[in-house]
Amino acid sequence: MPAKQLTPEIEAWIEQRWSRFPEGAAGKALTLGVLYQAQEAFGHVDTEVIDLVATRLGLTAAHVRGVATFYTMINPREVGRYHLQVCTNIGCMLEGAYKVFEHCKARLGVENKETTADGNVTLSEVECLAACGYGPVAQIAEKGKPEIPLYFEELDLETVDKILDGLEKGEVPTELGR
Amino acid sequence: MGVFDLKIISKHFDDPQARHLDHYETHGGYRMAKRATTMAPGDIHGEVKTSNLRGRGGAGFPTGVKWGFVPKDAETVYLVVNADESEPGTFKDRHILHWNPHLLIEGMIIASRSLRVHNAYIYIRGEMQREYRILQDALDQAYAKGYLGKRIFGSDVDLDVTICRGLGAYICGEETALLSSLEGGRGWPRLKPPFPAVKGLWGQPTIVNNVETIANLPWILEHGGQAFADVGVGRSGGLRLVSVCGHVERPGVYELPLTVTGNDLIDICGGMREGKAVKAVIPGGVSMPVLTADELDVPFEFDALQNDARIREVETAPGVKFDLGGNRTLRTMAGSGGVVVMDETTDITMAAWRILHFFADESCGQCTPCREGTGWLTQVAHRVAFGHGRAGDVELMASIADGIAGNTICALGDAAAWPTLAFITKFRQEFEDKVKNSLAHSPSAPSGTGAQAAGAS
Ligand SMILES: Cc1cc2nc3c(=O)[nH]c(=O)nc-3n(C[C@H](O)[C@H](O)[C@H](O)COP(=O)(O)O)c2cc1C
Ligand code: SF4
Numbered sequence A: 001m002p003a004k005q006l007t008p009e010i011e012a013w014i015e016q017r018w019s020r021f022p023e024g025a026a027g028k029a030l031t032l033g034v035l036y037q038a039q040e041a042f043g044h045v046d047t048e049v050i051d052l053v054a055t056r057l058g059l060t061a062a063h064v065r066g067v068a069t070f071y072t073m074i075n076p077r078e079v080g081r082y083h084l085q086v087c088t089n090i091g092c093m094l095e096g097a098y099k100v101f102e103h104c105k106a107r108l109g110v111e112n113k114e115t116t117a118d119g120n121v122t123l124s125e126v127e128c129l130a131a132c133g134y135g136p137v138a139q140i141a142e143k144g145k146p147e148i149p150l151y152f153e154e155l156d157l158e159t160v161d162k163i164l165d166g167l168e169k170g171e172v173p174t175e176l177g178r
Numbered sequence B: 001m002g003v004f005d006l007k008i009i010s011k012h013f014d015d016p017q018a019r020h021l022d023h024y025e026t027h028g029g030y031r032m033a034k035r036a037t038t039m040a041p042g043d044i045h046g047e048v049k050t051s052n053l054r055g056r057g058g059a060g061f062p063t064g065v066k067w068g069f070v071p072k073d074a075e076t077v078y079l080v081v082n083a084d085e086s087e088p089g090t091f092k093d094r095h096i097l098h099w100n101p102h103l104l105i106e107g108m109i110i111a112s113r114s115l116r117v118h119n120a121y122i123y124i125r126g127e128m129q130r131e132y133r134i135l136q137d138a139l140d141q142a143y144a145k146g147y148l149g150k151r152i153f154g155s156d157v158d159l160d161v162t163i164c165r166g167l168g169a170y171i172c173g174e175e176t177a178l179l180s181s182l183e184g185g186r187g188w189p190r191l192k193p194p195f196p197a198v199k200g201l202w203g204q205p206t207i208v209n210n211v212e213t214i215a216n217l218p219w220i221l222e223h224g225g226q227a228f229a230d231v232g233v234g235r236s237g238g239l240r241l242v243s244v245c246g247h248v249e250r251p252g253v254y255e256l257p258l259t260v261t262g263n264d265l266i267d268i269c270g271g272m273r274e275g276k277a278v279k280a281v282i283p284g285g286v287s288m289p290v291l292t293a294d295e296l297d298v299p300f301e302f303d304a305l306q307n308d309a310r311i312r313e314v315e316t317a318p319g320v321k322f323d324l325g326g327n328r329t330l331r332t333m334a335g336s337g338g339v340v341v342m343d344e345t346t347d348i349t350m351a352a353w354r355i356l357h358f359f360a361d362e363s364c365g366q367c368t369p370c371r372e373g374t375g376w377l378t379q380v381a382h383r384v385a386f387g388h389g390r391a392g393d394v395e396l397m398a399s400i401a402d403g404i405a406g407n408t409i410c411a412l413g414d415a416a417a418w419p420t421l422a423f424i425t426k427f428r429q430e431f432e433d434k435v436k437n438s439l440a441h442s443p444s445a446p447s448g449t450g451a452q453a454a455g456a457s
């Protein structure tokens, strides 16, 4: 397999941002942004991606690894095509978020942060998504489709079933989201 | 009540056109940004001081005073907008970003002029992917028009605004952690002092302000600082965005006068759902001490929530007041404006556990009292809530919380300790009954899961 390379989009992004930071600080300042985009391109952030990012930005691999492991949105392992994130924090909990989350677990046959055997859906329990008045809230991200992250609000089990049916068929029921 | 009709920030919420620059300008947008480029920086600062604008991110610190901490001879000053909104119960900044991104950008131009900033940053929460795109579109439009970049509005002022995205870490909302993250590192808070206004981003003076704080600036410039102060009460100017969630008929984001009390707020939200009685209200995000039903006649305003004698003081043990230091005691605070309303059916021990679970998850781990204490607290709160409490658990929770408070680098430690002590002070009987009950029943039941939480709430 040829060695991984940062995509032209990421290269262009780095180019464009570099001058927004003071001399000598740009490489480090771009760590989070490049890591995230690398994850979008490669699916997850493993040692190879960490080395790639470190080399490109002129940083040590230790620094990049330290950053990658600190933030929860960086996945060290492959996630499913769809990443279903259910908020169970206080606002959503008061609206029955745990029922929603347990239902997702049961239907998908996975525990928190696990992926279905067919690699289709990863389920995560997440903290407050800043939509607390409209709970229970879930967010779905689709790999390779940065426009997809959609919020699904005021979820009941019926809507959850429709969403999961959609994901099984390979489509996000965007009409149910906002 | 004319003041209820006034909207400073939320006038165009829910209008999908409002986020486009043309629409924004049709409604008078960017006139104040343009005016700012022709004003002396000190004059803008003067208006902000007069306005009594206080920070909307949590601490309620007077914005004009904070700006005054920037050393006069500073060569490079940075402005950082805190758009990390992640305090559970709080969802108002996302509304601004979603519906009215240009209002934030215009506010940033005004602030940057006053602070002599040429590079400003917006640190937006990673999870807010849609709002990131909306904001980036708005920035691109503003650049295309010459409102950002070199010689903005044809003046001799240069200003670049850059968005930086977080990657999922609540702690990055704390301003010094945010700066560590913006510089490209782990989101580790730093000891204060030095305060960011003196030594912040890359060691330079840096003003960190919340999205809502900055979004008030165009109005302040248009109507004058005095008008803003007059709309407010006492030492707090303006209106406030309040986000309400929980057991009210109509949860949502409301822009309201600071005189509104907890009871008013519930009425404005259409009352309690299903006619149930209110049991508890968190007034400013889950970091803030809870209020009981009989403490809701106090205005949800910064000073009132801290000082009004109708609110009970938080205790570390029955009769022993919690000491905030400097002879001050703790009632509660207006915090982030995130209001959580809980009705009579709510299991308070369950609510307390879920909140603590959050803080334990989000502790950055730098200080032992916070790292160990939040984990331990969560463990004890869990067993109490799920019916395996042990004798002395309530006292144990209080003493762990007391051991965290005031002994950490950043305020996340306090944010976990204060609500714990408040829950115990005000709902002690409920915690003790839970423990008593579990002692009376089988002591060897399996540990609880989320499913049980669902059943109980
Ligand atoms: C644990 C913790 C989390 C915080 N999260 C946020 C946040 O998400 N958004 C925010 O504006 N301020 C947050 N703050 C407050 C900031 O540290 C800072 O006071 C604020 O951004 C200053 O802006 P202001 O003066 O305009 O309020 C947090 C503070 C702490 C201790
Ligand atoms: S108080 Fe907690 S979150 Fe804040 S620096 Fe210390 S360990 Fe980190």
Ligand code: FES
Binding pocket: A087, A088, A089, A090, A091, A092, A093, A127, A128, A129, A130, A131, A132, A133, A135, A137, B088, B089, B090
């Ligand atoms: S508590 Fe679920 S979105 Fe805030």
